[in-house]
Amino acid sequence: MTSSPPRPEDPNPSAATAAPGGPPPHVAHPQRVRSFVTRAGRTTTGQAKALAELGPRFVLPFQQTKLDLAAAFGREAPVVLEIGFGMGDATAHIASLRPDENFLCCEVHEPGVGALLKRIGEMGLTNIRILQHDAVEVVDHMLEASTLASIHIFFPDPWHKKRHHKRRLIQPPLVAKLAQRLIPGGYLHCATDWQPYAEQMLEVLTAEPLLENTAAGYAERPAYRPETKFERRGLKLGHGVWDLVFRRRAAVP
Numbered sequence: 001m002t003s004s005p006p007r008p009e010d011p012n013p014s015a016a017t018a019a020p021g022g023p024p025p026h027v028a029h030p031q032r033v034r035s036f037v038t039r040a041g042r043t044t045t046g047q048a049k050a051l052a053e054l055g056p057r058f059v060l061p062f063q064q065t066k067l068d069l070a071a072a073f074g075r076e077a078p079v080v081l082e083i084g085f086g087m088g089d090a091t092a093h094i095a096s097l098r099p100d101e102n103f104l105c106c107e108v109h110e111p112g113v114g115a116l117l118k119r120i121g122e123m124g125l126t127n128i129r130i131l132q133h134d135a136v137e138v139v140d141h142m143l144e145a146s147t148l149a150s151i152h153i154f155f156p157d158p159w160h161k162k163r164h165h166k167r168r169l170i171q172p173p174l175v176a177k178l179a180q181r182l183i184p185g186g187y188l189h190c191a192t193d194w195q196p197y198a199e200q201m202l203e204v205l206t207a208e209p210l211l212e213n214t215a216a217g218y219a220e221r222p223a224y225r226p227e228t229k230f231e232r233r234g235l236k237l238g239h240g241v242w243d244l245v246f247r248r249r250a251a252v253p
């Protein structure tokens with residue numbers, strides 16, 4: 001969704017009061033490379049209303065401690081983690097198709113969060129919870145090993161330019177953590193319309209010892225994944241679409 005050049009990182013505010021022996025106040029601490037840049041985007045009146053009215057029920061605060069998933073959803077059910085749901089079209093569609101599963105959905109862009117909340121209200125969905133936070137930190141801090149039934153990452157930002165490739169989500173360190181958070185037999189489903197990123201995904205997922213491919217290479221689009229608006233635009237531009245579905249093994253072979 002975003003391919004504009006990233007803005008310089010904000011200086012770390014804590015650097016202004018550096019501890020003795022630490023860096024001088026004008027030197028920012030190195031920050032982790034993120035897979036997104038904060039975009040200005042207009043929140044519509046309907047999205048703002050949904051944020052105000054439904055946010056308190058469906059948006060969970062980020063926390064530095066493990067999340068009690070059953071308590072967060074008010075029931076025990078298999079949990080699907082979605083990273084970067086955009087405007088939430090696919091999320092709402094899949095959550096309505098699969099009412100017996102709980103969907104924990106991360107997105108940093110506020111209008112997208114408002115859009116999904118609006119859909120939740122319109123469709124009467126109860127099996128979605130949203131984290132408006134960097135999913136990498138959510139995985140690191142809030143999710144325990146062997147707790148997720150599935151993970152969906154649909155059309156993550158491709159970061160076309162070589163110097164931005166380090167921002168791509170699908171890289172070995174995150175994939176190793178995701179594999180470890182899945183239950184044995186759980187699946188990780190990625191999709192992209194950018195061939196070089198599809199090739200990187202295939203290479204990285206294949207190299208992760210805890211995962212095994214469910215297909216010989218790329219997978220057929222599973223029936224639950226609808227075509228998104230973003231994807232249709234790509235198809236019109238003549239892009240292909242690649243799905244990858246890998247399962248977590250019981251143990252490293």
Ligand SMILES: C[S@@+](CC[C@H](N)C(=O)[O-])C[C@H]1O[C@@H](n2cnc3c(N)ncnc32)[C@H](O)[C@@H]1O
Pocket residue numbers: 001002035036083084085086087090106107108109112133134135136153154155156157158228229230231
């Ligand atoms: C290209 S869009 C695709 C959106 C949607 N999945 C679709 O198929 O239309 C990628 C989305 O991922 C979000 N994103 C990127 N990195 C993220 C992160 N670390 N945590 C949460 N959301 C992230 C972006 O804000 C953006 O909305």
